[in-house]
Amino acid sequence: MPVSREIALQRLREKETRLLAEIQSYSRRFRTGIKSSADTSAKHSTDSADMACSANARLSCVHTQLGQLHRALDKVRRVMDGLETGSFTEYGFCEKCGEEIPPARMEIHPEATMCVSCKSKEEQAKKTFRSFKIGRPAAANF
Numbered sequence: 001m002p003v004s005r006e007i008a009l010q011r012l013r014e015k016e017t018r019l020l021a022e023i024q025s026y027s028r029r030f031r032t033g034i035k036s037s038a039d040t041s042a043k044h045s046t047d048s049a050d051m052a053c054s055a056n057a058r059l060s061c062v063h064t065q066l067g068q069l070h071r072a073l074d075k076v077r078r079v080m081d082g083l084e085t086g087s088f089t090e091y092g093f094c095e096k097c098g099e100e101i102p103p104a105r106m107e108i109h110p111e112a113t114m115c116v117s118c119k120s121k122e123e124q125a126k127k128t129f130r131s132f133k134i135g136r137p138a139a140a141n142f
């Protein structure tokens with residue numbers, strides 16, 4: 001294991017705390033956004049293209065962000081859990097190719113279970129899958 005279990009767990013706990021704080025601030029923004037969306041959209045309706053993004057779009061953006069944060073938190077907790085119970089022994093190594101994940105990456109993403117190259121391959125595959133799913137209903141109309 002490239003870093004000790006203690007250091008890994010400490011980093012994961014810090015990340016968990018950070019994510020929880022972000023989730024809280026986004027949830028607050030989401031709630032106040034719902035309340036004030038009516039008057040902000042009226043106020044900004046003549047603003048630049050940036051503001052053309054309606055209050056609803058901003059809310060959905062915050063909503064997406066919240067979803068991502070929750071997924072990240074899940075991942076952090078899964079890895080933390082695995083380390084605590086000792087069921088996760090490959091910490092710091094890519095679960096796809098088995099290569100050691102660079103320590104710099106592990107420092108920023110202590111929950112990482114894949115190296116950058118495997119991770120980007122996976123993201124690419126997900127994107128392809130998503131566009132396939134989006135494309136399917138249209139194809140079904142034929």
Ligand SMILES: [Zn+2]
Pocket residue numbers: 094095096097098099114115116117118119
């Ligand atoms: Zn890999």
